[in-house]
Amino acid sequence: MLRLPEFSFVAARDIGEACALLAEAPKSTRLLAGGTDLLPNMKRRHQHAQRLVGLRAVANMRGIHGDSEMRVGAMTTLSTITRDAKLQRHWPGFVRAVQSISSPVLRTTGTIGGNLCLDTRCNYYNQSEEWRQAIGGCMKEAGDICWVAPSSPRCWAISASDSAPLLCAIGARVRLVSVRGERVIPVEQLFVDDGIVWLGKSDDEVLTEVLLPPVENTKATYWKLRRRGSIDFPVLGVGAALRMGAHGEVTHARIFLGAVSSAPLRAPESEAALLGQQLTEATVKAAGEAARGVAHALDNTDFTMLWRRQMTAVWVEGALRELGGLPPRAQMPETPLGAPAMSV
Amino acid sequence: METALKLNVNGEVRQVLAPANHSLLEVLRERCGLTGTKHGCELGECGACTVLLDGEPVLACLVLAVECEDRRVETVEGLSNGAALHPLQQAFADLGAAQCGYCTPGMLMTAKALLDSNPLASEMEVREALAGNLCRCTGYWKIVEAVQWAGRMSTGDMVPPQCLRERNAAGGCSHG
Amino acid sequence: MADTNKRKLIGTSFRRVDAVGKVSGRTQFADDLSFPRMVFMKLLRSPLPHAQIVSIDTSAAERAPGVVGVLTGSDVPVPFGILPVSHDEHALCPDKVRFVGDPVAAVAALTEEQAQAALALVRVEWKQLDTIADYDDALDASKDLIHTYGDDHNFHKKVSLRFGDPEAGFKQADLVLEDTMFFDGNTHLPLEQHATIAVPEGDGRVAVWSSTQTPHYLHKALTKVLGLPAPWIRVIALTNGGGFGGKSDPFNHEIAAAKMALNLGRPVKITLTREEVFQCHRGRHPTLMSIRTGFRKDGSMTAQHLKTLLDGGAYGSYGVASTYYTGALQTVTYNLPHYQFDGARVWTNKPPCGPKRGHGTPQPRFALEVQLDKAAHALGLDPAAMRLKQLQPKDSITANWLRVGSMGLGPCIEAVMRGSKWLERRNAMPPGRGLGIACSSYLSGAGLPINWNHMPHSGVQLKLDRSGGVAVFCGQTEIGQGSDSILAACVAEILGISLQEIRLCVADTDLTPVDLGSYSSRVTLMMGNAAVQAAERAREILARAAAEELKLPGANIVFADGRVFDAADPARGMSFAAAVQAAESRYGTIGTTGSYTPPRAPGRYRGAGVGPSPAYSYSACIVEVDVDPATGIVRVPDVWIAHDVGRALNPTLVAGQVEGSIYMGIGEALMEESAFRRLPEKLSSALVHKFPNMLEYKSPTFLDMPRVHTSIIEEPDANGPFGAKEVGQGPLLPVMPAVSNAIFHALGVRMDQVPIHPWMVFKALEEKRRGGVGRYGPKAFPAVDYGASLDVPTPAEGGDGKARNADDIGVRGGTMSETQRQSQEKPC
Numbered sequence A: 001m002l003r004l005p006e007f008s009f010v011a012a013r014d015i016g017e018a019c020a021l022l023a024e025a026p027k028s029t030r031l032l033a034g035g036t037d038l039l040p041n042m043k044r045r046h047q048h049a050q051r052l053v054g055l056r057a058v059a060n061m062r063g064i065h066g067d068s069e070m071r072v073g074a075m076t077t078l079s080t081i082t083r084d085a086k087l088q089r090h091w092p093g094f095v096r097a098v099q100s101i102s103s104p105v106l107r108t109t110g111t112i113g114g115n116l117c118l119d120t121r122c123n124y125y126n127q128s129e130e131w132r133q134a135i136g137g138c139m140k141e142a143g144d145i146c147w148v149a150p151s152s153p154r155c156w157a158i159s160a161s162d163s164a165p166l167l168c169a170i171g172a173r174v175r176l177v178s179v180r181g182e183r184v185i186p187v188e189q190l191f192v193d194d195g196i197v198w199l200g201k202s203d204d205e206v207l208t209e210v211l212l213p214p215v216e217n218t219k220a221t222y223w224k225l226r227r228r229g230s231i232d233f234p235v236l237g238v239g240a241a242l243r244m245g246a247h248g249e250v251t252h253a254r255i256f257l258g259a260v261s262s263a264p265l266r267a268p269e270s271e272a273a274l275l276g277q278q279l280t281e282a283t284v285k286a287a288g289e290a291a292r293g294v295a296h297a298l299d300n301t302d303f304t305m306l307w308r309r310q311m312t313a314v315w316v317e318g319a320l321r322e323l324g325g326l327p328p329r330a331q332m333p334e335t336p337l338g339a340p341a342m343s344v
Numbered sequence B: 001m002e003t004a005l006k007l008n009v010n011g012e013v014r015q016v017l018a019p020a021n022h023s024l025l026e027v028l029r030e031r032c033g034l035t036g037t038k039h040g041c042e043l044g045e046c047g048a049c050t051v052l053l054d055g056e057p058v059l060a061c062l063v064l065a066v067e068c069e070d071r072r073v074e075t076v077e078g079l080s081n082g083a084a085l086h087p088l089q090q091a092f093a094d095l096g097a098a099q100c101g102y103c104t105p106g107m108l109m110t111a112k113a114l115l116d117s118n119p120l121a122s123e124m125e126v127r128e129a130l131a132g133n134l135c136r137c138t139g140y141w142k143i144v145e146a147v148q149w150a151g152r153m154s155t156g157d158m159v160p161p162q163c164l165r166e167r168n169a170a171g172g173c174s175h176g
Numbered sequence C: 001m002a003d004t005n006k007r008k009l010i011g012t013s014f015r016r017v018d019a020v021g022k023v024s025g026r027t028q029f030a031d032d033l034s035f036p037r038m039v040f041m042k043l044l045r046s047p048l049p050h051a052q053i054v055s056i057d058t059s060a061a062e063r064a065p066g067v068v069g070v071l072t073g074s075d076v077p078v079p080f081g082i083l084p085v086s087h088d089e090h091a092l093c094p095d096k097v098r099f100v101g102d103p104v105a106a107v108a109a110l111t112e113e114q115a116q117a118a119l120a121l122v123r124v125e126w127k128q129l130d131t132i133a134d135y136d137d138a139l140d141a142s143k144d145l146i147h148t149y150g151d152d153h154n155f156h157k158k159v160s161l162r163f164g165d166p167e168a169g170f171k172q173a174d175l176v177l178e179d180t181m182f183f184d185g186n187t188h189l190p191l192e193q194h195a196t197i198a199v200p201e202g203d204g205r206v207a208v209w210s211s212t213q214t215p216h217y218l219h220k221a222l223t224k225v226l227g228l229p230a231p232w233i234r235v236i237a238l239t240n241g242g243g244f245g246g247k248s249d250p251f252n253h254e255i256a257a258a259k260m261a262l263n264l265g266r267p268v269k270i271t272l273t274r275e276e277v278f279q280c281h282r283g284r285h286p287t288l289m290s291i292r293t294g295f296r297k298d299g300s301m302t303a304q305h306l307k308t309l310l311d312g313g314a315y316g317s318y319g320v321a322s323t324y325y326t327g328a329l330q331t332v333t334y335n336l337p338h339y340q341f342d343g344a345r346v347w348t349n350k351p352p353c354g355p356k357r358g359h360g361t362p363q364p365r366f367a368l369e370v371q372l373d374k375a376a377h378a379l380g381l382d383p384a385a386m387r388l389k390q391l392q393p394k395d396s397i398t399a400n401w402l403r404v405g406s407m408g409l410g411p412c413i414e415a416v417m418r419g420s421k422w423l424e425r426r427n428a429m430p431p432g433r434g435l436g437i438a439c440s441s442y443l444s445g446a447g448l449p450i451n452w453n454h455m456p457h458s459g460v461q462l463k464l465d466r467s468g469g470v471a472v473f474c475g476q477t478e479i480g481q482g483s484d485s486i487l488a489a490c491v492a493e494i495l496g497i498s499l500q501e502i503r504l505c506v507a508d509t510d511l512t513p514v515d516l517g518s519y520s521s522r523v524t525l526m527m528g529n530a531a532v533q534a535a536e537r538a539r540e541i542l543a544r545a546a547a548e549e550l551k552l553p554g555a556n557i558v559f560a561d562g563r564v565f566d567a568a569d570p571a572r573g574m575s576f577a578a579a580v581q582a583a584e585s586r587y588g589t590i591g592t593t594g595s596y597t598p599p600r601a602p603g604r605y606r607g608a609g610v611g612p613s614p615a616y617s618y619s620a621c622i623v624e625v626d627v628d629p630a631t632g633i634v635r636v637p638d639v640w641i642a643h644d645v646g647r648a649l650n651p652t653l654v655a656g657q658v659e660g661s662i663y664m665g666i667g668e669a670l671m672e673e674s675a676f677r678r679l680p681e682k683l684s685s686a687l688v689h690k691f692p693n694m695l696e697y698k699s700p701t702f703l704d705m706p707r708v709h710t711s712i713i714e715e716p717d718a719n720g721p722f723g724a725k726e727v728g729q730g731p732l733l734p735v736m737p738a739v740s741n742a743i744f745h746a747l748g749v750r751m752d753q754v755p756i757h758p759w760m761v762f763k764a765l766e767e768k769r770r771g772g773v774g775r776y777g778p779k780a781f782p783a784v785d786y787g788a789s790l791d792v793p794t795p796a797e798g799g800d801g802k803a804r805n806a807d808d809i810g811v812r813g814g815t816m817s818e819t820q821r822q823s824q825e826k827p828c
């Protein structure tokens, strides 16, 4: 049985205590939210901590609040989000992104805060200690080379959070609190495009809540590419948010790609291809094509990197078609099978 | 360092000693002697270790036991009422939903959580709810049938499984 | 005696005898057991793919906290292996490691954590050898050898067999197709990770409780390595949490645990991690194939030349048998008058391949069924009708001397055609949708045992109690397939009692008569026959006693509903218990035995031992696909499958095996793959499994499972108990080619390779758009010298089953020492 290394555990009672405990030893302490990312990583000994600070008991980090500007506590479980009627109404794209995370039995435990702070992933890294010894380790952990791009000076582990691209696209913000004070930053600033230092927050900061903007007339969606109908991390995610003017022309566009770099990656060329245009066969196709060059998928997930790059165009187009009400050209593989067809 | 934990498992309160780094899975199997809960990966990838925590299905391999104090833990051992099988257990037994039986405890617990809130779950709802539980033996359809049948039995709808299959307009599988 | 038409249990979907245990968490799997004073063992495994062990120092580990025992290769120097021809494994490698994961030391400690921690203190000095990663490396004569036995260089085994005159056959053909195809490796992934507990018993004896499909062979391996008298070793197979062939070799952790327990005098437990399960492997061999077949205008085959090249991994395992199996069953579905088979297996520095569901036959079956589809297309024929026209007749002998008995493939094909509305729908599919058909056949147990001898393959012993209970003893192993239930039902049926009266004692080498194990789909047929024989013998004894008791000499005594009575006057009878008492008063304690040995096969050439079976099952499968041309993603909404099981002893169990096979087949067709990572050669010699975990090794979820429409076809076979044949493996085989054929039907691109990843379809579509053929598959088959062929005249040519040329060795003739030597060529 894979087991956890030794550590001590403290349950924080409120945000202040969590911050204080973290501030005592920010390098050797880690926050434990749902644990669905941290605990597997610790079992495989690629993330370490002497002390875990549990956030479960921190009451004011849970729950979904507000009306026009909704706030989601960082400790809100993913399944709470998927069940929330108001969120379903206001931000169905967000709910869909969260619904696509792993599997139902994991979403009861995993939290939105943990999802945003998720470690970057790479299939040279998300392996047991013995496996990593067999390849001599890599730059992200106890090695000096990146096996994905051996001549590269950096780590290309990918940002695999499903909620991040969508939250970036809709312009959500997060509240970060530490003993030094608190700040609110856009979700996109939470990330750094570096596989090793992937969070733009300091080690002593606690992410306490996610602040969603007013919906106004924003339409947003999330398209995820993965192998199976459940469990799998994204190998490509597209978060897209658009606002349309009186004549259906796009007045505001934000498109973010997930799982193709170490941070959610903005696709400005795709956005530019849409601004001022109506969503037509031609414009959505052009926007899709424009995304192809943005994504530099590498060989460190399921599927081949070339195909993932090719799929970027299809997926961006797919998301835009959905937002523009155009008939689908591609189907998400995760759409469950089972068109009624019995005929024996 | 082991600490004393007070756990409520299947309605029985027990005091166990366990270190902070023990998962609920380890404590149930190795400290409580409740080996009904299985494990296939210990990384959240297979669903074999699913138990209920305050009524919700969770992966026991990814939950620290210390975080389960004062919460209700339910395992497969607590599913039957004394010697009387839970409708889910009966349905799994009668419809061939358990072959090697190794995924079964996890399947049963996930299914119980579903039926507790939605006894008349549709075929698609069952498949979605159980999508984090892998089974290598059955091909899943007999499990879907068993869950639906159990839910209907418990609401007094004594529909025989064959009719259930037909009623699911597209019936998951059929024997012609 | 009993009326065969009025069966109470057989033929009904009675509840499995192990069902309640399994749904209540009471069934004990190996890892659920614990014993007083038990310690925990972990294995130190090689981080290198290929290296010499220069030195090994365990002194620091021995002093580590909690450590009670350490073993290295010198403690267990005797080699073992499943086949007598390849005893090439060690419990702990003495001098050399051959793949990442090969064990070199074992540490036992008070806790598993302590054992794990101590592993890090073992110091090993290595001398690295060339990494043999793939076919190219293996065929490169300048590279280091993985083993010093086998055929030339890094070839483990080469086989070449010629039946009839293939060249003459090709001359008669109107169309000759030649294809190169590749079937990638995949693994069983049983949900339960292997576990073993070795418990010292009495004076120097040891009991080994293990999740194994083959307690009998584990017993043999333990006897050899431990050097103890066989009766001192007891192997108990627990109910397996899935096997699929992955637990049918004796494994090094099982042997190391036994040795450790004997050394320490206390119970030793080892439970593998999921990654270690991937390292045990014994999964599907990656197989490159070249298939050349001649067809007449009506689609019938005139000749075939099949070449296979298996990537065997680091050890022999079942590999010699696997190699033969890639050629053996090409002949049992459709008439094939002339046939040449060349097969070879190479060593590579990867976990050893072995028997996975279908053992060696899914790969060539894929090649054959896809090529048939190509022929149908080229000849303008309906692929289903074309198959129907050339079925191998029942009660016939094939070109390679396999005896086919019952043969229900025709009704199978008709059933799936009807079910899928093949004729109506096939020419009216919406874009991206397609229907593909493929068929297959599988053994109901191998005709020969792994260790050559004349003894039965399965034995059953009954003990009848004066209470009316019947205890059934049999070495068979429940791995989920329902063998416990079949064993109990066969006995209960014959004795007319209910399952409640049956107590099973199974898979315990001390207490139960040998059954060879749960592999090659042999259990229902072989154990079933043995059980029926034992029960019939008991029935005879009871009937005699009952007739005397009833003063009805010569009466037709019937056993039913827990009673024993006169057929002519059912009121005249007694309870089953009373009949046992009547018998016991007359003859003393009542016990009977039954056993089963398969019939002799007609082939007499070297290699004829692989392929014969008492009965062949047949399956036909139609798969519907929905392929997205924008992405190449293939979804499978529906599968129609018809399986000729001879006789469905329990239709729910049969359907369960069928649906489970479809599940695994869909996985193999579309996602499951044992992929390996070879780091850039200039920088590293590393060769690792790309993703030895359940997240990245893709096993389909509830949402990926197609609808399955099952038809159970019953063509009873005279050799099967109540007519039954196998169902556990056969229905998997046609799925992969049917998916490939359906993709062609949907979009006109050929997938000559599995698994079929979306990028492959995408690439083929792009190629087709650019005017190419639109195919994804291997480009070429390497030049392999298979050596001279054994030249075996076919039955149609008036052959006698022997080879014409000098190599020929009769199968059963000769002295015992000769047969022993030959047995090396006739593994299972």
Ligand SMILES: Cc1cc2nc3c(=O)[nH]c(=O)nc-3n(C[C@H](O)[C@H](O)[C@H](O)COP(=O)(O)OP(=O)(O)OC[C@H]3O[C@@H](n4cnc5c(N)ncnc54)[C@H](O)[C@@H]3O)c2cc1C
Pocket (backbone or CB within 6 Å): A030, A031, A032, A033, A034, A035, A036, A037, A038, A039, A040, A055, A074, A075, A078, A100, A101, A102, A103, A106, A109, A110, A111, A112, A113, A114, A115, A116, A117, A118, A119, A160, A161, A162, A163, A205, A206, A207, A208, A231, A232, A233, A234, B043, B044, B045, C695
């Ligand atoms: C099999 C499997 C499949 C998965 N599939 C997906 C998937 O498809 N998509 C996906 O996005 N994710 C997936 N995940 C990853 C993970 O389960 C989810 O991202 C989940 O939301 C993480 O939340 P958590 O609360 O469990 O995080 P934790 O593991 O508790 O925390 C993750 C990290 O964030 C830090 N952290 C947590 N909360 C805070 C906070 N409030 N402030 C500051 N730091 C914090 C922790 O210290 C830790 O480093 C999968 C995981 C597994 C095991």
Ligand code: SF4
Pocket (backbone or CB within 6 Å): A121, A122, A123, A124, A125, A138, A139, A140, A141, A145, A146, A147, A148, A149, A154, A155, A156, A157, A195, A300
């Ligand atoms: S991207 Fe390179 S450095 Fe980063 S985890 Fe993967 S192999 Fe290691």
Ligand code: FES
Pocket (backbone or CB within 6 Å): B038, B039, B040, B041, B042, B043, B044, B045, B046, B047, B048, B049, B050, B059, B060, B061, B062
């Ligand atoms: S053991 Fe596999 S999910 Fe917990």
Ligand code: FES
Pocket (backbone or CB within 6 Å): B097, B098, B099, B100, B101, B102, B103, B104, B134, B135, B136, B137, B138, C191, C241, C242, C480
């Ligand atoms: S019944 Fe064997 S894994 Fe589900």
